[in-house]
Amino acid sequence: MAQQHHEMTAGETLSVYLQDQATDFLRSLRLHRESSTDAHGAEESLEAARALRRASRRVGATLHTFRPLLDPEWTESLRPELAWLSGTLAREHAYAARLERLLGALHRLSSPPPPAPSAPLPSPSAPPLRGGYAPPTHPAPGTDRWPGATARPTPGLPPTADVPTAVGRRSAGRLGPPLAERSRELGEGWAQPQAEGADTAKSRQGALPAQGSAKKPTGPLAVGAAKAAALLERQLTLARTRAHSAALQAFGSSRFHAVADNVAVLASEVPLHATPDADLKPLAATAEQHLAEAVADLPLLRAGHPYNAEALVHGLAAETAPEAQDAPWLKVRSLLRLHRYAQEVLLGEAPVDPRILQAGQALDLHREASDAAAAAASAARTPRIAPATAYALGVLHADQRHEVEAARFAFQQAWLREAVTAP
Known part of the structure; x- marks a missing residue:
């Protein structure tokens, strides 16, 4: 292919490239028009729009760089239209990628660091203290009995559940619903407890930890991140919807049909203004x-x-x-x-x-x-x-x-x- 380009003149080389890009433009336009309205068709439509945008960029850039070899009037009339089309088609994808980037960054920033390894609990067979006194013991989790007594589970909790404090319950009740909705979409970084049960205090983020827990609260970012994500999603989704509507209007406008007609002419014949010794x-x-x-x-x-x-x-x-x-x-x-x-x-x-x-x-x-x-x-x-x-x-x-x-x-x-x- 490289040897073939060496044998061709500058005008022929430029014509081959522009005709290839114009053919890709027309092929992508046909795929976009033939795409269906279901989920698979929507994905094909987006891919066709991206290919259409790539071809538009390459044709417009080539007309800009090699404009001395082309008809100046035709080039100056087509370049701005290709730039308009490329920019109109790029907005919807840009808003979607921006939202995904921001939500991923919020998830990363609000996720708590991995917990530090805790010291092992003393063995039950630890030697007694001086004077013959044994170390103090505490009731087993989920029971109200001391060691050695018959375990009686607390009503409404599993046998080994950690009981959250009243402050934690109030925080979870106040912050739970919106954060739970966002956590299902963005992962477990903002997850709230799905049910009162085992390890409830460990799974709660944005609320105060249970008594006796060594985990520190994550601070205001855990709460603000969920609300910030909802705000960004609302604003950028609205902007993406408007960009999608603008793209659909562009495809049905007379301005776009004029651009498509010029590209169709370009696919068959390139208006060259080149001299024989052009390079x-x-x-x-x-x-x-x-x-x-x-x-x-x-x-x-x-x-x-x-x-x-x-x-x-x-x-x-x-x-x-x-x-x-x-x-x-x-x-x-x-x-x-x-x-x-x-x-x-x-x-x-x-x-x-x-x-x-x-x-x-x-x-x-x-x-x-x-x-x-x-x-x-x-x-x-x-x-x-x-x-x-x-x-x-x-x-x-x-x-x-x-x-x-x-x-x-x-x-x-x-x-x-x-x-x-x-x-």
Whole structure:
């Protein structure tokens, strides 16, 4: 395949790539229209929408990078429409992934640490103390009799149940129903006792421990995390529903039909404006140069620390600080995609440099964490929320900003490794 690209002219190589992407666009559109309304059909529809979005991105990026070789009027009219379509189709998936990311982070942050190993209880055959006195004993759990007497179970409890205190019962009654509903969806990190019985005090989270228990309470995050999860789920689910409606309206609009018609024309004939001595490599090199200049503006030295406290302070300082700080990284992400798609045009089916893929994955994680942190901050500004909920959202926001710094560190490692090994 690579030899075939060497034999073709620049216009032919560009035409083959654009026609392949346009064919993928039309195939994905057909699959999306033929998908059914059941669960399996909904999954096929989502996959077709993702494929449609990928083809739109590649066609739009190729028209941008190699526009001197194409009809300028046709290119400038189609590129914004492809960007609109790609952005419209990406919102629903972005909201779903953001909600999943935030709920998983809340589950991780609110889960209590593993309990420390407790000291073994003294053996019943321990030697007596000085003076012939035996060590004091206590009634067996679940009974009201001393050792040696006939065990009589407490009515309503299993024989070995730990009896919670009155404070624990009041806390469980006040916090149980909403947390129990969330625990069924998010796992056992926020689980409340399913039934009064054995190990009741050990399974209760968010309530005070039973008397004599060595486990400390988990604090306000256990209670606030459940309410924060419910708030985020309500807001992001609503946003996802609106994005889904917007995508359905886009598919039925005349604007989308005009884009599909232009792509169908592109699949059969590419409007070239190329001279016989045209070359793709200088245009691809220009895209790579723009990427290198944008990366040079990034604080890669500061991002070279796994725990970047200085950048984290700036990211948490003000409402507009994270957006201003993330903008150069988002620009590099866009330019890296242009460079990667240009390499696909030049190399054909040859695999792209894995270091470029690693850098792109790091920047994708950077954007996801940045958007998740912004969603947590937006939810924390909801009026009249409980202090525990605001506290949990603040911890979640800081956690996602840590993820942003970790993604920057991963990009820095991948990019410098690429620069060292590049010829």
